[in-house]
Every structure is written in C-alpha cells, then in structure tokens.
Amino acid sequence: MPPRLDNRRLRELARARFTNPGGRRGFLVAFEGADGSGKTTQRKLFKTWLKAEGFDVVTTKWNSSDLVKPIIKSRKAVQALGPEEFSLLHAADFRHRVEHVIMPALWDGKVVIADRFLFTGLARDVARGLDLDWVLQLYQPLLWPDLVFYFAVSADTSGRRVTATRTPNFYEAGRDVTDLDDPVESYHRFVTRVIREYESLAVIFNFITIDAEQSMSQQHYQLRELFREGGKRPWSEWNVDAVVEWLALTRQRA
Amino acid sequence: MARAHPTTRVKVRRGTLISVDGIEAAEIVAAARARLAEVPRQRRAGVSLWDASGVFDDLVVAGRDAGAPSARTLLLLYAADLAFRLRWEIRPALAEGRVVAAAPYVATALAFGRAAGLPAGWLKQLFRFAPRPAQACYVDGSSARSGFIRFACGQLSLANGFLAQDVVARARKHLKPSARSRR
Numbered sequence: 131m132p133p134r135l136d137n138r139r140l141r142e143l144a145r146a147r148f149t150n151p152g153g154r155r156g157f158l159v160a161f162e163g164a165d166g167s168g169k170t171t172q173r174k175l176f177k178t179w180l181k182a183e184g185f186d187v188v189t190t191k192w193n194s195s196d197l198v199k200p201i202i203k204s205r206k207a208v209q210a211l212g213p214e215e216f217s218l219l220h221a222a223d224f225r226h227r228v229e230h231v232i233m234p235a236l237w238d239g240k241v242v243i244a245d246r247f248l249f250t251g252l253a254r255d256v257a258r259g260l261d262l263d264w265v266l267q268l269y270q271p272l273l274w275p276d277l278v279f280y281f282a283v284s285a286d287t288s289g290r291r292v293t294a295t296r297t298p299n300f301y302e303a304g305r306d307v308t309d310l311d312d313p314v315e316s317y318h319r320f321v322t323r324v325i326r327e328y329e330s331l332a333v334i335f336n337f338i339t340i341d342a343e344q345s346m347s348q349q350h351y352q353l354r355e356l357f358r359e360g361g362k363r364p365w366s367e368w369n370v371d372a373v374v375e376w377l378a379l380t381r382q383r384a
Numbered sequence: 385m386a387r388a389h390p391t392t393r394v395k396v397r398r399g400t401l402i403s404v405d406g407i408e409a410a411e412i413v414a415a416a417r418a419r420l421a422e423v424p425r426q427r428r429a430g431v432s433l434w435d436a437s438g439v440f441d442d443l444v445v446a447g448r449d450a451g452a453p454s455a456r457t458l459l460l461l462y463a464a465d466l467a468f469r470l471r472w473e474i475r476p477a478l479a480e481g482r483v484v485a486a487a488p489y490v491a492t493a494l495a496f497g498r499a500a501g502l503p504a505g506w507l508k509q510l511f512r513f514a515p516r517p518a519q520a521c522y523v524d525g526s527s528a529r530s531g532f533i534r535f536a537c538g539q540l541s542l543a544n545g546f547l548a549q550d551v552v553a554r555a556r557k558h559l560k561p562s563a564r565s566r567r
Contacts, residue, residue: 195450195451196446196449196450196451197443197446197450197451197453197457198457198461200442200445200446201439201442201443201446201461204442212467212468212471214463214464214467214471214513215437215464215467215468215471218460218461218463218464218467219439219460219461219464221460222453222457222460222461222464225454225456225457225460226450226451226453226454226457229451229454229457230451264509264512264513267506267509267510268460268510270506375456378501379454
C-alpha cells in the first residue's frame with residue numbers, strides 16, 4: 131500500500147493537477163433541463179464536435195452506475211420508492227459514478243460531459259417535497275461543473291415533446307407525489323414544479339441558460355461558442371474537498 | 385413497603401420506538417426481542433431489521449466489476465434502507481400506538497461512518513429524517529460475524545485493502561457515544 135498522505139499534501143496534489151499551466155486539465159460540463167428539453171440531442175452533437183476538436187471525451191448519464199442502477203430500476207418497476215428512498219438511491223448512484231467514472235476521467239485531463247448532474251436530483255427531489263438543504267447534503271463533498279448548460283423549456287413544450295411518442299412512466303410523471311391517475315396530467319403538474327426548481331437553481335448556481343425552444347442548430351452553435359469562452363475558466367477551488375476525498379480513496383485502493 | 389428496584393422494563397406509551405445498535409447482528413436482534421418481550425403482546429409490533437428493503441442483497445449481485453462502493457456510498461444505501469423501514473415498518477407501527485424496535489438503527493451507521501473517516505456533520509445531516517427513539521440501547525458484543533458493519537467492511541475490502549478488524553474496532557469505539565447522543 132502506498133504511504134498515507136495527509137490532507138494538506140493531498141490538497142497540494144489536487145491543486146497541482148488541476149492548475150498546471152502546461153497541460154490540458156480535466157473539464158466538467160453538465161447538461162441540465164426538464165425531460166423533453168432536447169439536452170440529450172445537444173449533448174450528442176456537442177460530444178461529436180469536441181472529439182473532432184481533439185478532446186478526449188467521457189460521457190456519464192444520470193442513474194447509470196453498474197452498482198446502483200439495477201437496484202433503482204427494480205424498485206421503480208414495482209413503484210416501491212418513497213421520496214426519501216428515491217433521493218438517497220440516486221445520490222448513491224451519483225456518488226459511485228463520481229468515484230469511478232467522473233473523477234478518474236477529470237484526473238486524466240479528459241472532458242466529462244454529464245447528461246444530468248446533481249442538479250437533477252435537487253430539482254426533482256425538491257419538487258417531490260424534500261428539503262433542498264437536506265438533498266444538497268447528500269451530494270457532499272460537492273463537485274461543481276466548470277459549465278452547466280441549462281436547457282430551458284416551458285412545461286407545455288416539455289409535455290408535448292415527451293407525450294408525442296410515449297406515455298410518461300410512474301416516476302417520470304411524478305405520480306408518486308401528485309396522486310393523479312392520468313400520467314399526462316400528472317406529468318404536466320410535476321414538470322411544472324421541476325422547472326420552477328430548475329429556475330431557482332439556475333440563479334443560485336449560475337447556470338448558462340440555453341433557450342431550448344430555438345432550432346437545434348442555433349442551440350448547437352451557441353454551445354460551441356459558450357464552450358470556447360468558458361473553456362478557459364480557471365479551476366474552481368470549491369472542488370478541492372471532492373478531489374481530496376477521491377484521492378484518499380484511490381490511494382487506499384492502489 | 386419495600387422500595388422498588390430500578391426496573392429495566394420498557395415503559396409502554398402510545399407508539400414507542402426503541403433503537404438497538406451494535407456490531408453483531410445476532411446480538412442486537414436478540415436484545416431487541418428481549419426488550420419487546422417485556423411489552424404486553426397486544427402492543428408489540430416486532431423488530432425492524434437491517435436490509436428489510438433488500439438493497440444490500442441486490443448490491444452483492446452487482447459483483448466486483450461494478451466497482452467497490454465507498455463508505456459514503458454504503459451509508460447512502462443504508463439511509464435508503466432505513467427510509468424504507470421507516471415507511472413500511474416503523475412509522476405504521478408507531479401510528480398504531482405499538483412498540484417497535486429498530487435493530488440496528490442510526491447509531492450503527494454513524495459509528496461505521498466515523499470509523500471510515502467520514503465527517504460527523506455530514507453523517508448527522510444524512511440521518512436527519514430519522515425520528516429520535518424513545519429508548520436507545522447499545523449492545524457491547526464481542527463478535528462481528530454478521531450485520532451492516534461486517535458487510536460494509538467486506539464490501540470495502542474487495543478493493544480498498546481495508547483491514548476489516550480495524551474498522552470494526554474503531555466503530556466499536558464510536559458506537560457508544562453515538563448511541564448516547566441519540567437519546
């Protein structure tokens with residue numbers, strides 16, 4: 131086992147890695163927005179463009195860890211999740227991906243594109259009636275993206291796009307909290323709450339808002355421009371605790 | 385009249401939660417059952433056990449390729465399981481005015497978290513949703529063959545090179561103050 135490093139030394143290591151002027155540092159971009167906002171389409175276009183520009187890109191999606199996703203999936207199937215369990219299981223899935231996917235890629239200098247980030251948990255859980263402060267605690271130590279693109283749509287547009295091809299499922303429609311049997315009606319009510327929470331988070335956490343009612347190409351070229359500007363941002367010191375905790379874990383695992 | 389000896393009998397009230405925490409599952413379950421046995425039969429609701437939701441059973445199925453969970457991930461899952469127990473077992477029993485024992489409850493998780501080096505403040509916030517028990521008991525058992533802490537150490541040791549016995553020893557030290565602070 132490698133020698134144990136104290137917290138101060140781990141902080142120095144983290145800063146040296148992410149502020150090294152000679153190399154391309156890891157960069158984290160989050161795509162956020164209500165269902166039907168078109169963010170997944172934009173995320174794919176953005177990834178293709180980044181790769182063409184020579185970036186090494188890793189994508190991570192919401193609720194996708196090999197460890198926790200099957201647990202969530204089986205419980206969603208039988209509609210067995212209460213708001214707290216829903217929130218805690220998604221936070222566990224997120225934490226596992228931070229430790230096994232996101233941090234290793236950032237450490238290696240890659241661009242990580244997150245199709246939904248912790249803000250999805252915050253918006254949905256608060257829309258389910260949970261306390262924002264408690265939900266935020268679940269995601270500690272916080273890892274802040276370098277850029278958060280928030281795809282803003284109205285509840286009507288979101289509902290129209292989602293229901294055009296399918297019926298929203300039980301949790302997507304928020305039927306666990308709306309007590310409405312009609313999935314479309316429930317979806318509209320729930321997504322209205324989710325969007326309201328997103329709008330608050332956008333102000334608090336300084337998201338870059340993209341008008342998702344624009345054409346696909348307009349949005350894509352806007353993202354390129356925003357990345358060219360934002361890509362030069364210095365590393366956020368706020369992230370040092372998250373990096374240090376991961377480094378400590380990694381050294382234990384080595 | 386002879387003075388009554390200090391009793392260990394459970395004081396029965398409407399809806400009473402008793403927490404029993406410790407390292408060894410068999411011992412805390414036995415202690416919880418002993419406590420409940422002192423309660424009139426019609427008021428007993430039973431013992432709420434760790435992993436009633438089956439989250440940790442399912443975790444084992446995921447296998448090693450999924451990556452070893454950290455202590456933080458395991459505690460988020462413990463909290464999810466506890467939320468399930470509260471929703472389906474503990475709160476309904478309390479609402480019916482019964483006596484229910486939770487074995488283990490919050491103190492076991494706090495002790496493991498502290499032993500694994502997690503901040504006390506985060507742990508306290510994480511379990512903020514769990515009601516305080518009317519009585520908090522701690523079982524100072526000698527073995528650590530089964531239960532959450534044993535399981536968690538086993539999961540961590542898959543990849544982390546953790547020495548399970550060190551975590552168990554540290555958890556034991558943390559357990560008593562944690563249990564007391566929840567009273």
